[in-house]
Structure formats: C-alpha cells, structure tokens
Amino acid sequence: MDSEKHTSERNALEANEISAGYGEAQVLRDLSFELQEGEILSIVGPNGAGKTTLMRVLMGLIGPTNGSVRLYGDQITDLPAHERLGHGLALVSEERNLFREMSVKENLVMGSYSERGKNRGERLERVFDLFPRLEERQDQHAGTLSGGEAQMLAIGRSLMTDIRILMLDEPSLGLAPKLVPELFDKIREINDDGISIVLVEQRAQEALQLADSGCLLENGAIVHRGAAAEMLDDEDVIEKYLGGA
Amino acid sequence: MSRFEMLERMVDNRLFDTIKAHQTTIGAVVVAIAVLIPFLVPSALLFDLTLVFIYGMLAFSAILPIGYAGQLILAQGAFFGVGAYSFVKLTEAGLPPVVAILVATVFTGVVAYLLGKPATRASGIYLGIITLAFNELFVNFLELFPDFTGGSTGLSAPSLFPSVMTGMIPGDVLYYYLLLLVYIGTVVFFYRLLHSEFGWALLTIKEDPVLAESIGIDAQRYRLLSFTSAGLICGLAGGLFAPFNGYLSPPMFDLHRTIDIILAGVAGGLTTPIGSIFGGLIVVLVPEVLRFIAEIRLIIYGVLLILLLMYLPEGIGGWLREKWEQ
Amino acid sequence: MVVSIEQLVFIVGNGLIFGSILALVAVGLSLIFGVLDVPNFAQGEFASVTGFVIVGLVGLGIGLVPSIIAGIVFAFVAGVAVERLVISKFYGRDEFLLLTFFATFGITIISENVLRQMFGGFRQIPGPDIGSIVVAGTSVNLLRPAAGAIAVGMLIGLYIFTRYTYMGLAMRAVADDRRGAEMIGVNYERIYMLTFGIGAVLTGISGVLYGMLFTLSPTSGVALTAFAFTIVVVGGVGSFFGTILASLLIGLVDSFTATMVGSRWRFFAIFAVLFIVLVLRPEGLRGGST
Known part of the structure; x- marks a missing residue:
C-alpha cells in the first residue's frame, strides 16, 4: 500500500478498468477515467449508458466485479460507503x-x-x-x-462535511428548465471553493460548457475523453451525442 | 408475453415432470406404500399419518395466498376451526355428515369472503394483523359462548362413517384412505389451478403489481379470490378433521395452529405444491419424534423453525426440485 | 350501566398507567419495524425475559436496584443477539417480512418455554415500598403512579434521543431512506444492531414496571406483543405520537373492560377495537392522512 501512495498526486479520483453489473446483466465494461484535483469533469451519455451504476460503484454502494477505484492515489475499492465519506468523497444521487x-x-x-x-x-x-x-x-x-x-x-x-470531491448524478433531473442555469452556477461556486466535481448529466451540452474535461459514456464504456472545450468543438461528438446542436 | 414465460419458468415444477417421466416405477412404489401403510404401522402412527394429509391440505392455505399472491394471512387456524365447528353444529342440526362437510366448507368460504372483502384492501403487515386479530377473536368467541360452542371444555364430533362400515373396516383405516384420496385430489386441483392463468395472475400481482394492472388484471378481485380459496380449503380440512379427531376445543385453532399450518407450507415450499406432503410430515412428525425430550420439545421446535427459515427458504419441495435439476 | 366517580377515577387511572407501560412495548416494536422492517413477534419477550431475569436475581439475594440494572443490560444484549444471530441472516432475502415474522415467532416459542422450564408459573418483582395515598376514597399504592411516570419519562427521553442526538437522528434517517443514510456515512448495519438493542431496552423497562404492578408469567410476553401490534397498527406505523395515543386508548379500553365487563372479555375487547379500526381504515387511524 505504502509504495503506491504517492504515485499520482494530481489525480483526485481514478477509476481503473471498472466492470460492474447486477446479477447476470453487465452494465459497465473496463471503464477508466481520472478526475484531476480542482476540476469539473462531466460524464455525459444517453439514458441507460450506466451512469448511475458508475456513481454507485465509485461511492461504494455496490462493488465492481473487476477493476479498482483510487482516491488521491489510495486504493479504496473495498471500502464501504460510510468510510469513503471520511476520505472526502460524497455523492448526490439521482433520487436525492x-x-x-x-x-x-x-x-x-x-x-x-x-x-x-x-x-x-x-x-x-x-x-x-x-x-x-x-x-x-x-x-x-x-x-x-x-x-x-x-x-x-x-x-x-453533502456539503456539511469536509468533502474534497462531490459527485452529482443528474442534478438537473426533474427541475424546471429555467432553474437549470442557476443550479449550474451553484455547482461552479462550489467548485470555486476548491471542491473537485464529477457531474453526470444527460444535458450534455450545458454540462460540458460548465466542465473542464469530459467523458462520453455509451453502453457501459467510455467512448470519448478529452477537454470539455474540445469536445464541444468536435463535429463528430456534436453530431452523435449532442443532438447536432 | 416474455414476462409470463419467465414467471412460468420460475414455478415450472420440473420435479413433477421428472416424476411423470418415470411414472411407472416411482408411481407404483409410492402408491403401493401409501396403500399398504394401514397394514404396516401401529394405529397411533396411522393417526399421525392421516393428520399429515390434513396438514398437507392446509398447507395450500399458505401456498396460495402467501407463496403466490404475496398476502400475509394469519387466520388459517380460525378458518380451520370454523369448518370444524360448523361440521359439529350442522350434524347436531340433523344434516348427514357428508353433506355437513360440504356445507361447512362453503360456510367457511363465505366467512373468508366476508372478512376478505374489507381486509384485502390492506396489505403487508396490516393484512397480517387484521387476520391475526380475527384468529384471536374467533378463539375468544369459542371461549366466551360456552352454551353454543362448548367453551373451553370443547365439543365432541360424530363419526363420518356409519357403524355398519366401521364394523367391517376399522375407522382409522377408513379415515386414512379417505384423507389420502382427498389430499391427492387437493394436490391435483391446486397443481392445475396454480399452473393455470389464475396462478400466473397471482404471481404477476405479487412480483409486479404495475405490470399486472397494465395487462388488465383486476388485482383486488384476485386477492379476494385467493383469500376466499384459503378459507375454503381450511373449511374442508376442518370439516374432515372434526369427525376424524372426534373432539374439538378452542386451543386447537389458535395462533399456534395458524403458525403450524403456515409452517407446513413454508417447510414444503411455498411455490411447490407437491412439497406440501413434506410440510405436513414435518409439522406432524417432528414434534412426535421430539416427544422423548418432552420438557424441552418446544424449545427445539423453535430452534428448528428458525434454522429451517434460514437454510431452507424454498422449503423441502424447492430443495428437492433444485437437486433434481442438477 | 352506571359508572360512579370512584370507579371512573379507578378505570382512568389504571388505564393510563397500563397504557403508558404498553407504550414502551409498542414504541420498541415500532422503532424496530420502522428502522429494520422487521415485524418483531418476539418484542414482548424482551419484557418477560427482563422481568424474569430480575425475579431470578432478586431470588438469589441480590439487591433490587443492581438486579434491575443487570436485567436492563441483559435486555440490550438479548436485543443485539437476536439481530446478529437471527435477523441479520435474512438481510437481502426475498420475503424478508414473512421470514423475520416467523423467525421471531420461533424466538417467542423458545423464550416462552425456557422461562417455563426455569421459573414455572406466575412471579412478581417485589417493588419498593414508597407509601400510598388516598384518592376518591380508595387507597392507592404510590408505586402505580410512579411506574406510569417512569414510563412517560422514558418516552420523553426517547423523543429527545431521536430528535437531538446523532444516533437517534441516524435511526430515523435509516428508517426513512437507508441508501441516503449510507451516502452520508451512516453504517446502517451498526444502526440496525443498536436499534434492536434500544428497542429491547425500552420493552425490557416495561417488563420491570409490569412485573412490579402485575404478575409475570411465561406467556406475558406474547400477550404484550399482541397488545403492541394492536397499538402500532391502530396508531399508524412510524408515528411516535400516534403510537402513544393508541397505547393510552388501548389501556383505557382494557381497564374499562376489565372493571365493567369482566376480565375474560379483555382480549376480546382489544381485538375488537383493532379489528374495527382496521376494517374501517386499513392503514391505521393515521394512515392516509399523510
């Protein structure tokens, strides 16, 4: 454990080749990404792509069948949810x-x-x-x-403890459209206080506009990763995932 | 329709199919043993084995509502008692015993229907407590109106068979064969019923009420039907138990009896109709076997109940089915 | 039926005292059902077992106060043991409600018969002599109102506990949304265990009071369980004040029936109330209003 501790100082959260599912249904396949300290990472993708399952694995509410999760370089794959919180990781779930x-x-x-x-x-x-x-x-x-x-x-x-990473699962779900920009402003404000953010959203375009980097999730796998601004300019991405807007 | 097929697979009784495949051998052996038993065992054991068939019937009053429809009903002991006491009161009123059994069965069904009408609007633990309260009220009623029910002294019940018959064949042998036949009839009836659309509808209501509604199943109607059926089978079992046992008293129908009946269903397997015979065997024979440790018999019984729930949640029927499939 | 003032005072007084003792059993049951979804049929056993442990210890010559403390500690341990050894084996199973209902029924059978083997019939905990007063012409042992006051004190204590301490709030949180509690760092398995322990202690205390005012028998536990289920269902599952109101109502009905109709009718009256309430309002008195 000790030898691994200082390998990657810059990554707040790291998912390495995560696979997970319920029963026989595999939802996530060899999924990897990293969240850099202080940034906003948006994970976007269609409904049923496995976003909520990913959040649950990261929070420790369900175990992955394969792969590992690291928090500031520490292995946390086997920690239960209530202990992850002590390491500064918090989740706001889709159901709230x-x-x-x-x-x-x-x-x-x-x-x-x-x-x-x-x-x-x-x-x-x-x-x-x-x-x-x-x-x-x-x-x-x-x-x-x-x-x-x-x-x-x-x-x-979720802000009532000393958290360093906040994961938000579809925070705009069920909100009146006019409230969404306000919500995203608040997320920006929280980020400005030094909290790294994982933002899972179906509203891909708005989420990427807010984010520093982005991941596209489809059928349980990441199909595209990059800087958010670049993804917004990428014709291919726009056409396939952002509704051609 | 794939959902239906899935549900069908869930309860697809392969054990039954396998037995069918070897019908001639297995069937012949089982039938031979069942038929010869009265000539092989002492009378006390014959009484117990006859009781096994009654519990085997009663197990369906747990299998149908609890296993299939997901209704926690805790009034089986009272329904059983309604059937048994009605039989005595009806024969006292002059009805021939065979007719009295049928009328007692129907009457118990009516009682269950009238209770189920309001009660089945509740579900989960609420339904459990309503029916438990009914069970206790019934036992209280028996004790509080001794003029009608015999109170805690109880009532004696007339025999089903005229003395001409019992003169030729001993009564306990007659009861054995009668209940064997009725039990087989019950299993065949419920096996068909539970594998018909009725059974699928109940399972659908239990597993996925929203789906049930969307495909036009009137859940309320089915819940009431399942509740009433539980009453009918208990009524029939009660009507047969009264003459067989010859004597009735209130503690025979209290919550402990209800739990024994449900235990017969659980031990046999709540989704395996054929398992009911094993449920009956366990409920009747385990306390008998434990009789030699009279004092702590019930303590062991409690421990066994908990272990059974922990390690054989699908009951013996479910366990056998699993073994057979391997 | 004419009721004199003296009778009325007697009926109401007894009803309220018995009702507040019942409330401790019912609140314990309600807490466990709310947090774990376990319809604990062995709830009343915590009362009778605690009572008999104290009877046994006092019989060995140990003082009343240390015996009571030991009895209550025993109740906590028994509660935790039931959760760890039995209930926890059913977590995540289909038919959890049904399985735990019958498993706790099994515990009741075991407890009832162990008590029968060890203690036989009726026993009483020798309460302290704290004098008596004359109310409406009859002498009343002060132990009775004192027992009621202790029960009420415990209920207030529980209320404060569930509103103002982290552990109490965590119990309510787990009852409300287990996953939400998990996400904010609540180790829900630990809360399950503590809830059983605390539920057992509350009911154990009712056993102490019950054993001093009335007589304990191996079947007292089942009777108290029946009362408690009735109360919880009439008062509405999960409602603290509903449960307390229903306890007092049932206490009064019981007291009235025992005094005016005859004690043979007690259970009949209680179950009749329950039955009528449930047939009229299948989700309990408070159900549907929230």
Missing part, C-alpha cells in the same frame, strides 16, 4: 435520497453525521449562504419541498 419525514434542518444536521457535527455551525451557515431558500424552509419536512429545493437540500447535505 433525502430523509423525507425529517425537517430540512435535520437533513442538513445529518449531513454532518460522519464528523459528528464538527464545525457544524460554520458549515450550516455556508450552505444557507449558498442556498438561502433552505434557511427559509429549515423547519419544513423535506418531503414537502419542490424539485429544485429538494436538489438544493441534497447538495447542501
């Missing part, structure tokens, strides 16, 4: 997985569970600064929030 019967405030407080409330006041303030709506609604049940507010809460909850 809020505690619907608990208040907004309680959801946020639970966000600081893994550090048992260390710097809780400070972090709460930062979340409320970022999403003032959450402060207004802090005593409401999370189940009563609108789609946009629920997304804010899910992101806010």
Whole structure:
C-alpha cells in the first residue's frame, strides 16, 4: 500500500478498468477515467449508458466485479460507503435520497453525521449562504419541498462535511428548465471553493460548457475523453451525442 | 408475453415432470406404500399419518395466498376451526355428515369472503394483523359462548362413517384412505389451478403489481379470490378433521395452529405444491419424534423453525426440485 | 350501566398507567419495524425475559436496584443477539417480512418455554415500598403512579434521543431512506444492531414496571406483543405520537373492560377495537392522512 501512495498526486479520483453489473446483466465494461484535483469533469451519455451504476460503484454502494477505484492515489475499492465519506468523497444521487419525514434542518444536521457535527455551525451557515431558500424552509419536512429545493437540500447535505470531491448524478433531473442555469452556477461556486466535481448529466451540452474535461459514456464504456472545450468543438461528438446542436 | 414465460419458468415444477417421466416405477412404489401403510404401522402412527394429509391440505392455505399472491394471512387456524365447528353444529342440526362437510366448507368460504372483502384492501403487515386479530377473536368467541360452542371444555364430533362400515373396516383405516384420496385430489386441483392463468395472475400481482394492472388484471378481485380459496380449503380440512379427531376445543385453532399450518407450507415450499406432503410430515412428525425430550420439545421446535427459515427458504419441495435439476 | 366517580377515577387511572407501560412495548416494536422492517413477534419477550431475569436475581439475594440494572443490560444484549444471530441472516432475502415474522415467532416459542422450564408459573418483582395515598376514597399504592411516570419519562427521553442526538437522528434517517443514510456515512448495519438493542431496552423497562404492578408469567410476553401490534397498527406505523395515543386508548379500553365487563372479555375487547379500526381504515387511524 505504502509504495503506491504517492504515485499520482494530481489525480483526485481514478477509476481503473471498472466492470460492474447486477446479477447476470453487465452494465459497465473496463471503464477508466481520472478526475484531476480542482476540476469539473462531466460524464455525459444517453439514458441507460450506466451512469448511475458508475456513481454507485465509485461511492461504494455496490462493488465492481473487476477493476479498482483510487482516491488521491489510495486504493479504496473495498471500502464501504460510510468510510469513503471520511476520505472526502460524497455523492448526490439521482433520487436525492433525502430523509423525507425529517425537517430540512435535520437533513442538513445529518449531513454532518460522519464528523459528528464538527464545525457544524460554520458549515450550516455556508450552505444557507449558498442556498438561502433552505434557511427559509429549515423547519419544513423535506418531503414537502419542490424539485429544485429538494436538489438544493441534497447538495447542501453533502456539503456539511469536509468533502474534497462531490459527485452529482443528474442534478438537473426533474427541475424546471429555467432553474437549470442557476443550479449550474451553484455547482461552479462550489467548485470555486476548491471542491473537485464529477457531474453526470444527460444535458450534455450545458454540462460540458460548465466542465473542464469530459467523458462520453455509451453502453457501459467510455467512448470519448478529452477537454470539455474540445469536445464541444468536435463535429463528430456534436453530431452523435449532442443532438447536432 | 416474455414476462409470463419467465414467471412460468420460475414455478415450472420440473420435479413433477421428472416424476411423470418415470411414472411407472416411482408411481407404483409410492402408491403401493401409501396403500399398504394401514397394514404396516401401529394405529397411533396411522393417526399421525392421516393428520399429515390434513396438514398437507392446509398447507395450500399458505401456498396460495402467501407463496403466490404475496398476502400475509394469519387466520388459517380460525378458518380451520370454523369448518370444524360448523361440521359439529350442522350434524347436531340433523344434516348427514357428508353433506355437513360440504356445507361447512362453503360456510367457511363465505366467512373468508366476508372478512376478505374489507381486509384485502390492506396489505403487508396490516393484512397480517387484521387476520391475526380475527384468529384471536374467533378463539375468544369459542371461549366466551360456552352454551353454543362448548367453551373451553370443547365439543365432541360424530363419526363420518356409519357403524355398519366401521364394523367391517376399522375407522382409522377408513379415515386414512379417505384423507389420502382427498389430499391427492387437493394436490391435483391446486397443481392445475396454480399452473393455470389464475396462478400466473397471482404471481404477476405479487412480483409486479404495475405490470399486472397494465395487462388488465383486476388485482383486488384476485386477492379476494385467493383469500376466499384459503378459507375454503381450511373449511374442508376442518370439516374432515372434526369427525376424524372426534373432539374439538378452542386451543386447537389458535395462533399456534395458524403458525403450524403456515409452517407446513413454508417447510414444503411455498411455490411447490407437491412439497406440501413434506410440510405436513414435518409439522406432524417432528414434534412426535421430539416427544422423548418432552420438557424441552418446544424449545427445539423453535430452534428448528428458525434454522429451517434460514437454510431452507424454498422449503423441502424447492430443495428437492433444485437437486433434481442438477 | 352506571359508572360512579370512584370507579371512573379507578378505570382512568389504571388505564393510563397500563397504557403508558404498553407504550414502551409498542414504541420498541415500532422503532424496530420502522428502522429494520422487521415485524418483531418476539418484542414482548424482551419484557418477560427482563422481568424474569430480575425475579431470578432478586431470588438469589441480590439487591433490587443492581438486579434491575443487570436485567436492563441483559435486555440490550438479548436485543443485539437476536439481530446478529437471527435477523441479520435474512438481510437481502426475498420475503424478508414473512421470514423475520416467523423467525421471531420461533424466538417467542423458545423464550416462552425456557422461562417455563426455569421459573414455572406466575412471579412478581417485589417493588419498593414508597407509601400510598388516598384518592376518591380508595387507597392507592404510590408505586402505580410512579411506574406510569417512569414510563412517560422514558418516552420523553426517547423523543429527545431521536430528535437531538446523532444516533437517534441516524435511526430515523435509516428508517426513512437507508441508501441516503449510507451516502452520508451512516453504517446502517451498526444502526440496525443498536436499534434492536434500544428497542429491547425500552420493552425490557416495561417488563420491570409490569412485573412490579402485575404478575409475570411465561406467556406475558406474547400477550404484550399482541397488545403492541394492536397499538402500532391502530396508531399508524412510524408515528411516535400516534403510537402513544393508541397505547393510552388501548389501556383505557382494557381497564374499562376489565372493571365493567369482566376480565375474560379483555382480549376480546382489544381485538375488537383493532379489528374495527382496521376494517374501517386499513392503514391505521393515521394512515392516509399523510
């Protein structure tokens, strides 16, 4: 372990030849990518390409059948989800997985569970600064929030600990289109605070505009990797994946 | 339709098919043993083996609603009791025993239907608790109205066979053959029923309610049908049990009996109809075998129940099917 | 049927005290069902086992207070053991509800018969003598209201625990959305284990109170389980206040039936209430309103 520790300082998160699936259905095949510290990486692709499965593997909610995951060079492939969080990795899932019967405030407080409330006041303030709506609604049940507010809460909850990498699975899903630019601005703001971001999106074009680099995922494999700006200029990519826009 | 085929495969009883393939040998041996048993075993064991057939029938009141329709019903003991007590009350009223059995069966079915009508609107643990409450209410009712039910002293039941017959062949042998035949009839009936569209519909409702609805299955109607069928089979078993046992009392139909009945279904395999005979054997014979350690018999029984659930979740029927396929 | 003031005070007082003891069993059951989805048919056994452990220890000449503490520790260990040795074997299985229901029924059979072997029939925990007062013309042993107050105190403690501590919040979070809890760093298997331990302790305490006010028998556990299931279903699964209200309601119905109709009718009355509520409102009194 020790000999491997300092091999790659610059990569915040690294997936090496990941394969995964459910039962006999293989969803991911030999998938590799790396997230550099401080950047926004967008993983885009059509529905059913395996994006959510990839997020679950990275977070440790399901195990890969093959391959490894590294966090700042450390092997974390076999760590359970609750221990990955301690290493600064957080996931906002597609379903958001809020505690619907608990208040907004309680959801946020639970966000600081893994550090048992260390710097809780400070972090709460930062979340409320970022999403003032959450402060207004802090005593409401999370189940009563609108789609946009629920997304804010899910992101806010993940910011309650000292995270270094935030993975967002389809954050724009279920949001009114006019709210999407606002959401992406917030993601940019979070990134500006020094948090590296993995953004999985179906809205490929907007996601790539926000990102530093991008990956195209199709049928469980990465079919294209590169700088986001280049991908936006690549005719082939545009035609095949960005709806010819 | 591929979904249907998948479900069909799931319960495709290859064990049954294999037995069919070797019908002549296996069938002949099993039939010969079954027919000769009354001449080979002592009377006490014959009584137990007859009871095995009753439990084998009762197992279907767990197999159908729990295994197929996914309904947690905990009133089988009470339905069994309704059938048994009705038989006694109907014969007291002058009905011939054979007719009394049929009427008791139908009456139990009606009781189940009336309970199921509101109860099947609930599901999961709620349905379990409603039916459990019904079971306890029934036992309480038996104890609280001694004038009608005999209370905790119980009631004695008349024999099914006229003395002319029992004079020629011992009664316990007659009951053995009768229940053997009724049990075989029950298995054939349920095997056909569960492998018909009715069975597929129930499984679809259990596995994928949304799909069931989208292909036009009236889930509520099927749930009520399955609930009522559980009542009917318990009623029939109860109507046969009363004359066979000759005596009825409230503790025979309490929650412990309900659990025994479901255990017969679980032990045999909730999706393998033919497994019911093994379920019956386990529920009847294991406590008998453990009789020599009288004091701690029930403790062992509890441990065995837990181990069975842990290591044989598909029951003996499911396990045999798996072995056969290898 | 005419009820005198004295009778009414007696009925209501007893009903509320019994109801608050029942609430401890029901809340334990509800907690375990909410967090683990286990319909724990052995819930009442935690009460009878704890009670009998204390009876046994006191019988060995150990003081009441250390015996009670040992009994409660035993309840916690028993709860954790049930989760680790039995329930955990069913995680991820199809038919989890059914399997755990019957497995906990198996635990009930074991516990009931072990108690029968070890203790035989009816036993009582000798409660401390804290005097008595006269209410509406009858002398009331102060132990009764004290037991009710302890039960209420425990319920308030539980409420605070689930609102203001990380462990309590984590239990609610796991009950609400297990995957969400996992993502924010909750080790849900540990929470499962603790929930069983805490649920067992709450019910164990009810066993202590029950054993002092009434008599314990090997079948007390099943009776309390039946009461608790009734309460949880009537009050609405997952509703803390619904469960407490239903406990008091059932306590009052029981007290009224025992006093005015006859104790043979107690269970009949309780199950009749349950049956009527469920037939009218299949999801419980509070169901459908949220």
